[in-house]
Amino acid sequence: MIDYTEITKHLCKDNLCFDYLQPEASYKSGWNNYFLKGCKEMQVWYNESNNLLNVKGSLPYYWQKHNFSFDRKSLQESINDISSRLKVNLWEAELSKFEYGSIIEVQAKPEELIRHHIKIKGMETRSNNPDTKVFNGTIQSLKLYDAGRNIKNKLDKAIRSLLSNNYGYDQGKHYLKIENHYKKPYKALNSGIRILVNDLLIPEFNQKCKNDLLSQYRNIMKTESILIPKDKKSLSAGNIILLAFKETESLFNINAEERINSMLKAIPEEILNQNDKKARKRQIREMLKKISDPGESILAGNGYDLYAILEEKLMLEN
Amino acid sequence: MNAEFLKSNHLQFMYELKQGTKTSYYLTAGARGILPARIGVNRLPFAPIHQTGRGHLEKQTGQIKATFKKNDESIYKKHKPGWIHTSVYEIPDFPVFVGYGDIGISNEKGKTEGTGDLLILHSSDEWKTVSIHIFRGLLFQKDQVFPYLYKLLKQQSPA
Numbered sequence: 001m002i003d004y005t006e007i008t009k010h011l012c013k014d015n016l017c018f019d020y021l022q023p024e025a026s027y028k029s030g031w032n033n034y035f036l037k038g039c040k041e042m043q044v045w046y047n048e049s050n051n052l053l054n055v056k057g058s059l060p061y062y063w064q065k066h067n068f069s070f071d072r073k074s075l076q077e078s079i080n081d082i083s084s085r086l087k088v089n090l091w092e093a094e095l096s097k098f099e100y101g102s103i104i105e106v107q108a109k110p111e112e113l114i115r116h117h118i119k120i121k122g123m124e125t126r127s128n129n130p131d132t133k134v135f136n137g138t139i140q141s142l143k144l145y146d147a148g149r150n151i152k153n154k155l156d157k158a159i160r161s162l163l164s165n166n167y168g169y170d171q172g173k174h175y176l177k178i179e180n181h182y183k184k185p186y187k188a189l190n191s192g193i194r195i196l197v198n199d200l201l202i203p204e205f206n207q208k209c210k211n212d213l214l215s216q217y218r219n220i221m222k223t224e225s226i227l228i229p230k231d232k233k234s235l236s237a238g239n240i241i242l243l244a245f246k247e248t249e250s251l252f253n254i255n256a257e258e259r260i261n262s263m264l265k266a267i268p269e270e271i272l273n274q275n276d277k278k279a280r281k282r283q284i285r286e287m288l289k290k291i292s293d294p295g296e297s298i299l300a301g302n303g304y305d306l307y308a309i310l311e312e313k314l315m316l317e318n
Numbered sequence: 319m320n321a322e323f324l325k326s327n328h329l330q331f332m333y334e335l336k337q338g339t340k341t342s343y344y345l346t347a348g349a350r351g352i353l354p355a356r357i358g359v360n361r362l363p364f365a366p367i368h369q370t371g372r373g374h375l376e377k378q379t380g381q382i383k384a385t386f387k388k389n390d391e392s393i394y395k396k397h398k399p400g401w402i403h404t405s406v407y408e409i410p411d412f413p414v415f416v417g418y419g420d421i422g423i424s425n426e427k428g429k430t431e432g433t434g435d436l437l438i439l440h441s442s443d444e445w446k447t448v449s450i451h452i453f454r455g456l457l458f459q460k461d462q463v464f465p466y467l468y469k470l471l472k473q474q475s476p477a
Binding site for chain 1: 410411412413441442443446447465468471472
């Protein structure tokens with residue numbers, strides 16, 4: 001599903017129509033900023049001296065006031081609408097930036113899931129609050145965020161009930177959005193060849209975006225499926241450290257139990273004798289068993305990897 | 319069907335809107351003796367979807383009408399009254415084009431008959447100029463022609 005887009009066009013013979021444009025600001029650089037009348041979601045930038053047009057904003061918010069779902073037909077209608085308002089054929093404009101993602105229904109709290117998505121090799125991880133995480137690269141970035149919270153905070157009641165009636169939204173459920181932000185889409189998706197807006201409607205291109213989203217998601221290093229014990233007694237400070245250590249073992253390609261055992265071995269006999277070491281080993285083994293036993297814990301199931309859910313959702317989207 | 323084959327069957331014409339009119343266009347570029355120098359192009363932005371003779375649902379987006387002059391010579395001028403009528407239909411994957419159609423010409427009975435030549439109509443400047451692309455005999459291979467022409471447009475347009 002397409003969301004935010006930035007469209008750039010060199011207006012050769014086109015005469016930009018200002019009838020639907022509301023002036024917002026002018027800059028010394030020659031750029032003039034407008035909004036499409038009545039819609040702050042869609043910004044129009046025009047530079048008369050070099051005859052450049054830039055249209056940016058979220059197409060789903062512009063067209064339907066939400067981004068819970070946005071199908072091909074709506075995409076086509078929204079571009080046609082802006083084209084006819086500006087009297088410019090935007091289908092042949094360049095797609096200079098865009099976001100492609102999907103909202104999936106998840107069982108656990110998005111915040112909890114996001115916490116377990118750690119990093120992508122070669123990308124910087126940013127997280128200003130627990131319900132959002134961005135893996136930032138130079139050509140593209142991948143963002144995970146709590147879409148359910150966005151719906152509750154951003155959308156008015158009328159839109160929320162429309163989502164419930166027409167799109168199967170349930171405010172009691174959890175929703176997570178996974179989206180690719182393409183800063184240089186021509187590099188990320190098209191071997192350096194520029195992408196036109198019309199490409200968004202070509203099935204092969206759409207499939208390419210889906211595959212790239214899945215592959216980027218797969219690249220995220222996720223923590224192990226750690227199950228937090230329910231009883232307070234099992235959650236001593238030492239055990240919490242053990243939990244955190246076990247959780248990150250796959251990220252560093254180590255075996256937590258082996259590392260602990262070799263650490264115990266390294267401790268001199270004068271400090272911990274054989275019996276002390278055996279007792280501690282037993283305690284640690286018991287704890288490790290506890291955090292991998294679904295019957296004794298809060299979280300169960302297939303862990304934090306959402307690949308299968310995302311793949312299934314993308315297959316259903318057109 | 320390779321790109322060279324498509325290229326050799328591709329004819330391109332540019333028409334410019336006559337000032338003071340809404341539908342009358344004059345030829346400004348392209349080979350002479352194929353299409354009339356003046357054509358009428360109607361835009362049908364809100365035409366209803368209807369069942370066409372091709373047996374599937376298509377949305378009509380435009381219409382081209384023209385008549386050859388008495389002294390004109392053309393491969394499309396075979397019988398009186400010597401007209402060209404083409405209905406233009408939406409191409410769902412390529413809205414960048416106005417649409418496509420089968421070039422219809424007048425037959426011996428004076429009725430319009432399809433030639434099987436594929437016409438693709440395009441305008442990038444809000445109908446001040448229109449370009450007409452003809453692919454001779456390739457109406458039924460249109461699904462291979464559309465991506466070819468789109469690729470060509472991508473290479474040519476400044477964006």
